[in-house]
Amino acid sequence: MMVCITGTPGTGKSAVSEILRDKGYRVDSQNETAKKYIICSDFSRDTDIVDEDKWIEDFEPFEGIIEGHITHYLPCDSVVVLRCRPDILKERLIKRGYGPEKVLENVMAEALDVVLIEALEEHSQDSLLEIDTTEKSPEQTADEISKFMKGDIPGHFGDTDWSLFL
Numbered sequence: 001m002m003v004c005i006t007g008t009p010g011t012g013k014s015a016v017s018e019i020l021r022d023k024g025y026r027v028d029s030q031n032e033t034a035k036k037y038i039i040c041s042d043f044s045r046d047t048d049i050v051d052e053d054k055w056i057e058d059f060e061p062f063e064g065i066i067e068g069h070i071t072h073y074l075p076c077d078s079v080v081v082l083r084c085r086p087d088i089l090k091e092r093l094i095k096r097g098y099g100p101e102k103v104l105e106n107v108m109a110e111a112l113d114v115v116l117i118e119a120l121e122e123h124s125q126d127s128l129l130e131i132d133t134t135e136k137s138p139e140q141t142a143d144e145i146s147k148f149m150k151g152d153i154p155g156h157f158g159d160t161d162w163s164l165f166l
């Protein structure tokens with residue numbers, strides 16, 4: 001079984017992945033595995049342009065977890081979508097050193113539920129777990145993911161509403 005952990009940058013995918021690795025899960029990262037698919041760098045957006053279609057096409061599923069913001073396009077058995085309230089996400093991204101444009105782009109994507117909608121277009125509703133990380137610790141988030149993977153808690157989504165932040 002392969003599970004993906006997706007979500008807008010800053011929602012906590014890497015932090016949670018570190019904890020899940022410590023718990024013994026194999027967790028691969030989109031950023032690492034997509035390195036050989038980088039086409040060029042977009043300096044104005046401070047980001048690398050990756051041939052995402054080719055990365056997805058070549059991807060070999062495995063037993064474990066793949067984390068990254070487009071991993072919901074992979075043929076996963078289950079999907080975890082991490083969420084974060086836009087005002088807190090903004091703080092996390094500024095702290096990370098993102099420039100104003102990149103912060104705005106990601107905060108707007110989060111406020112508009114972009115990743116959740118994309119994931120729901122690709123996967124069945126009962127295979128999807130949405131977790132709001134805003135008031136949780138990374139350890140709590142990792143525990144919830146672990147329980148979901150063991151089948152101890154069911155898929156669930158729809159509790160977040162960031163429309164007030166638009």
Ligand SMILES: Nc1ncnc2c1ncn2[C@@H]1O[C@H](COP(=O)(O)OP(=O)(O)O)[C@@H](O)[C@H]1O
Binds near residue numbers: 010015139
């Ligand atoms: N419940 C939570 N789950 C995951 N990360 C959290 C949580 N609460 C706060 N954070 C913090 O938010 C930041 C998210 O960064 P990161 O894990 O790099 O996000 P991503 O990999 O999604 O871009 C980290 O500093 C992390 O410690």
